Amino acid sequence: MAEITKSYESREVEKKWYAAWQGARAFAGRPDTGKEPYAIVIPPPNVTGILTMGHVLNNTLQDILVRRARLEGHAALWLPGTDHAGIATQTVVERELRKQKKTRRDLGREKFLEKVWEWRHEKGGIILEQLRRLGASCDWDRTQFTMDPHYSRAVLTVFADLFRKGHIYRGKRMVNWCPVSQTALSDEEVIMKPVNGTIYRVRYELVEQPGRYVEVKTTRPETIPGDVAIAVHPDDPRYLGLIGKKVRRPLGPPAEIPLIPDAAVDREFGTGALKITPAHDKADFEIGGRHKLPAIDVLKADGTLNELAGAELAGLDRFAGRKKAAELLRASGALVAEEAYANNVGYSERADVPIEPRLTWQWWLRYPRVEEAKSAVRDGYIRFYPQRWGKVYLHWLENIQDWCISRQLWWGHRIPVWYRKGLDKEALNETDLRDPTKVHVSLEGPLDPENWIQEDDVLDTWASSWLWPFATMGWPDEAAMQKAGYDYFYPTSTLVTGPDIIFFWVARMIMAGLEFTRTGEPIERRIPFRNVYFTGIIRDQQGRKMSKSLGNSPDPLDLIDKYGADGLRFGIVSIAPQGQDIRFQEDRIESGKNFCNKLWNASRFRQMSGEAGDNSSLSGILARLEPGKFDADDHAILDRMLATTREVDRCFGEFEFSAAVQSLYGFFWNDFCDWYVEVSKSKLQNPETKANCLAIQDLVLRQTLLLLHPFIPFITEELWSLLGYGTPGKFIADALLENASQIATASHVRGVALDRDAVAAVEKLKAFISQARALKADHNLASRRDVRFFVTTGEVEWRVLAANLAKLTRMAGAVEISRRDKVEGAPAAVTPLGTLYLDLASTVDAGAERARLSKELEQLTKHIASTEARLSNEAFVSKAPPAVLEGARKQLADQKAKHAELERLLRALG
RNA sequence: GGACCUUUAGCUCAGUUGGUUAGAGCGUUUCCUUGACAUGGAAAAGGUCACUGGUUCGAGUCCAGUAAGGUCCACCA
Numbered sequence: 001m002a003e004i005t006k007s008y009e010s011r012e013v014e015k016k017w018y019a020a021w022q023g024a025r026a027f028a029g030r031p032d033t034g035k036e037p038y039a040i041v042i043p044p045p046n047v048t049g050i051l052t053m054g055h056v057l058n059n060t061l062q063d064i065l066v067r068r069a070r071l072e073g074h075a076a077l078w079l080p081g082t083d084h085a086g087i088a089t090q091t092v093v094e095r096e097l098r099k100q101k102k103t104r105r106d107l108g109r110e111k112f113l114e115k116v117w118e119w120r121h122e123k124g125g126i127i128l129e130q131l132r133r134l135g136a137s138c139d140w141d142r143t144q145f146t147m148d149p150h151y152s153r154a155v156l157t158v159f160a161d162l163f164r165k166g167h168i169y170r171g172k173r174m175v176n177w178c179p180v181s182q183t184a185l186s187d188e189e190v191i192m193k194p195v196n197g198t199i200y201r202v203r204y205e206l207v208e209q210p211g212r213y214v215e216v217k218t219t220r221p222e223t224i225p226g227d228v229a230i231a232v233h234p235d236d237p238r239y240l241g242l243i244g245k246k247v248r249r250p251l252g253p254p255a256e257i258p259l260i261p262d263a264a265v266d267r268e269f270g271t272g273a274l275k276i277t278p279a280h281d282k283a284d285f286e287i288g289g290r291h292k293l294p295a296i297d298v299l300k301a302d303g304t305l306n307e308l309a310g311a312e313l314a315g316l317d318r319f320a321g322r323k324k325a326a327e328l329l330r331a332s333g334a335l336v337a338e339e340a341y342a343n344n345v346g347y348s349e350r351a352d353v354p355i356e357p358r359l360t361w362q363w364w365l366r367y368p369r370v371e372e373a374k375s376a377v378r379d380g381y382i383r384f385y386p387q388r389w390g391k392v393y394l395h396w397l398e399n400i401q402d403w404c405i406s407r408q409l410w411w412g413h414r415i416p417v418w419y420r421k422g423l424d425k426e427a428l429n430e431t432d433l434r435d436p437t438k439v440h441v442s443l444e445g446p447l448d449p450e451n452w453i454q455e456d457d458v459l460d461t462w463a464s465s466w467l468w469p470f471a472t473m474g475w476p477d478e479a480a481m482q483k484a485g486y487d488y489f490y491p492t493s494t495l496v497t498g499p500d501i502i503f504f505w506v507a508r509m510i511m512a513g514l515e516f517t518r519t520g521e522p523i524e525r526r527i528p529f530r531n532v533y534f535t536g537i538i539r540d541q542q543g544r545k546m547s548k549s550l551g552n553s554p555d556p557l558d559l560i561d562k563y564g565a566d567g568l569r570f571g572i573v574s575i576a577p578q579g580q581d582i583r584f585q586e587d588r589i590e591s592g593k594n595f596c597n598k599l600w601n602a603s604r605f606r607q608m609s610g611e612a613g614d615n616s617s618l619s620g621i622l623a624r625l626e627p628g629k630f631d632a633d634d635h636a637i638l639d640r641m642l643a644t645t646r647e648v649d650r651c652f653g654e655f656e657f658s659a660a661v662q663s664l665y666g667f668f669w670n671d672f673c674d675w676y677v678e679v680s681k682s683k684l685q686n687p688e689t690k691a692n693c694l695a696i697q698d699l700v701l702r703q704t705l706l707l708l709h710p711f712i713p714f715i716t717e718e719l720w721s722l723l724g725y726g727t728p729g730k731f732i733a734d735a736l737l738e739n740a741s742q743i744a745t746a747s748h749v750r751g752v753a754l755d756r757d758a759v760a761a762v763e764k765l766k767a768f769i770s771q772a773r774a775l776k777a778d779h780n781l782a783s784r785r786d787v788r789f790f791v792t793t794g795e796v797e798w799r800v801l802a803a804n805l806a807k808l809t810r811m812a813g814a815v816e817i818s819r820r821d822k823v824e825g826a827p828a829a830v831t832p833l834g835t836l837y838l839d840l841a842s843t844v845d846a847g848a849e850r851a852r853l854s855k856e857l858e859q860l861t862k863h864i865a866s867t868e869a870r871l872s873n874e875a876f877v878s879k880a881p882p883a884v885l886e887g888a889r890k891q892l893a894d895q896k897a898k899h900a901e902l903e904r905l906l907r908a909l910g
Numbered sequence: 911g912g913a914c915c916u917u918u919a920g921c922u923c924a925g926u927u928g929g930u931u932a933g934a935g936c937g938u939u940u941c942c943u944u945g946a947c948a949u950g951g952a953a954a955a956g957g958u959c960a961c962u963g964g965u966u967c968g969a970g971u972c973c974a975g976u977a978a979g980g981u982c983c984a985c986c987a
Contacts, residue, residue: 887930
């Protein structure tokens with residue numbers, strides 16, 4: 001067995017074991033009918049992505065789940081991959097082209113796509129390499145990409161199927177248009193931002209009554225040339241006589257437009273009169289439609305004004321146009337007033353510019369399985385953690401709008417629709433769309449392609465990633481599904497993702513799963529996953545979201561270099577409570593590293609303490625236990641080990657990862673290292689107790705490594721091997737993690753009858769030691785190891801002390817602890833095992849001593865008063881449960897005994 | 911406007927169905943390089959649990975309200 005070195009070198013160990021795992025295909029997800037399946041599909045990062053702290057948290061949690069599943073004996077699969085991320089990727093490649101002063105249109109569609117593929121092969125998927133550094137145990141042989149041929153087939157199959165079922169249609173509607181990317185966006189890709197702008201009060205002159213005006217307030221004067229009416233509320237007395245009259249449009253080509261009544265107008269807002277610009281506002285479009293008014297589009301696709309806006313505005317960008325429009329209005333006297341105004345403006349999430357409501361032809365999807373998707377979560381087939389996200393999910397589904405699935409991009413799945421040559425696309429109605437002589441929809445395309453023209457648009461990226469849980473497992477190809485183990489692994493177990501994509505992705509995957517998998521079978525077979533764990537969002541210390549633009553996110557790879565992958569994993573999990581956002585603090589990552597160091601050194605101590613005996617299996621270690629030689633510490637550490645095992649079990653059941661980590665941390669550091677290892681030091685010097693003590697250490701270390709392995713896989717694998725717990729050619733993950741009752745049963749068979757009072761006994765010993773150390777510290781003797789203690793105590797207590805005397809003397813840093821009948825004039829402390837005196841050769845400062853004891857007495861008196869008050873409350877005595885009552889009585893008795901002893905000590909001081 | 915979350919030690923957070931004197935890590939003070947670990951050990955200081963009411967024998971915990979901060983959805987030009 002190799003020696004455990006003085007310090008843990010994460011870099012080499014991580015490299016070594018990751019290569020070993022991959023070489024042995026330890027992460028392969030293989031269906032095994034003798035085992036329970038456990039599957040996770042990764043939320044596919046953008047192929048352009050690089051690892052962020054969010055990814056670190058998210059993927060660490062997935063790795064923890066899948067590694068734990070392996071230890072529990074499941075056939076586990078973690079399926080990785082990337083998303084083609086339409087806009088993001090196309091933008092990256094276009095940016096590169098721009099450096100060569102080219103646009104994608106210069107290249108043409110085919111050449112441009114070649115460039116994107118080139119880019120993807122060279123630079124895409126860096127993030128998957130980075131995940132390996134983190135220790136992610138994905139089945140890399142199965143890596144998926146949403147533009148892979150078989151995945152694309154799944155996407156197009158779904159399109160054709162939904163088209164055939166009538167869920168997909170083409171329509172000219174108001175969409176969110178991004179003038180930078182020059183494509184339509186779904187509602188989910190638009191984020192509202194408060195913007196400080198200007199609102200303009202503009203007057204429109206009545207045609208029949210020159211000199212009389214109707215005033216409106218608008219934030220967008222540049223769209224006035226697109227006005228087709230002024231609307232007022234039908235019951236608004238201010239405008240009663242004016243409805244039906246005409247006003248002159250104050251900007252753009254001269255026109256007379258009517259005043260129309262419409263109940264959608266808010267009388268309270270502005271002047272109560274609203275300019276109607278159907279081409280540039282959703283509400284206006286609806287009002288225009290009701291009154292059969294035309295829509296005049298004054299903008300081009302790139303957001304510049306066109307000739308319909310008039311000669312002065314044409315060619316200007318919309319923001320420059322706004323200024324110019326205000327100037328023109330001012331010059332003509334139509335601008336009555338302008339004031340600062342804060343309103344909410346929709347921004348393109350990707351390009352970060354205001355979106356333009358724009359009337360265009362797009363493909364739309366009426367979502368399938370909406371009701372069933374609600375039921376899946378409402379009725380508990382799918383569980384959300386934390387549960388409250390279920391409400392957000394249901395609210396979205398209640399108010400669901402059709403999904404605009406077409407994008408005016410090139411990078412993506414081109415919509416499998418062909419139009420008969422010579423047809424006017426714009427004029428196609430619903431009937432034409434379903435007429436196969438006019439419109440062809442299929443994966444293969446028409447047999448006579450020369451007579452058809454394919455749709456230019458591609459599908460929204462999310463219209464491919466919503467199929468992720470089953471398209472990654474071969475769907476819809478039977479042979480591929482067979483090979484991937486679809487029947488075995490679907491539905492997957494748990495999805496780990498951020499709540500920010502609950503609509504984009506989670507809800508849509510549920511609907512897709514319900515619609516496309518296992519038609520006719522019950523809902524629990526068709527859902528894509530059984531649990532969804534929503535992580536928190538990682539924020540910086542000021543509480544801001546971590547983002548590239550703010551530059552407030554540390555590079556995870558730097559953190560790995562600095563603290564090790566295990567340190568990073570342990571740290572990030574320990575600060576990520578369920579369902580709450582996380583304020584990132586690097587010192588928590590550092591403490592993750594420190595924990596690894598502690599684990600390393602405790603193992604080192606174990607190795608240095610003596611040769612093992614059979615360490616290679618649980619039963620081997622159990623056989624080395626000598627139950628007859630157990631003392632209270634042996635009982636207590638095993639009891640705490642089982643309790644921790646149970647607690648970690650519970651945490652996995654509830655997805656409480658940080659609680660699991662904290663429990664393991666406390667157990668290992670405090671119970672094992674600070675106490676058991678310390679008491680071991682005297683037990684190991686005694687040949688009588690040495691072997692049993694080593695066996696107990698092995699039992700605890702072995703179980704701790706197993707429990708910790710999902711969280712910190714590298715160091716646990718290394719120690720597992722160095723301590724000889726494994727067998728050659730096997731990994732720690734090949735072992736089976738026994739639960740608390742299995743271990744208890746197995747120990748029982750070996751004659752170990754765990755003493756449940758031992759924990760309480762050890763607590764008393766700990767209190768005793770603590771008081772002894774405090775006495776020394778109070779008298780500036782903490783560094784001295786030649787001090788003597790005396791104890792005055794009863795027979796029973798002394799027997800406990802005597803049985804542990806060697807350990808206690810060492811732990812207290814004393815040369816001797818002995819019993820006396822009476823001690824006078826020495827500093828003293830009242831412990832649960834008797835009164836402890838520090839043997840001070842020098843004279844005691846009676847004043848200081850009195851102050852110290854008086855302070856303690858004073859506090860104790862307060863506690864006694866409150867306990868007495870409770871016990872003298874008749875209502876408490878009659879209504880509290882007996883256990884609580886008895887506890888209070890015992891507490892009072894203890895407090896009073898201690899009180900009496902303190903008083904006696906004070907009297908003795910004189 | 912609607913929904914949700916948060917408020918506990920200087921900082922970041924635990925606190926599981928209401929029950930002894932409210933915990934951890936970091937930070938702070940003092941002491942310690944003793945053969946696993948100074949990435950460490952020991953001792954200590956530090957909290958009227960945001961506020962106001964209510965329920966209860968008993969409230970950090972349950973209920974109502976208030977305040978502050980945050981998130982999501984909808985959105986009036």
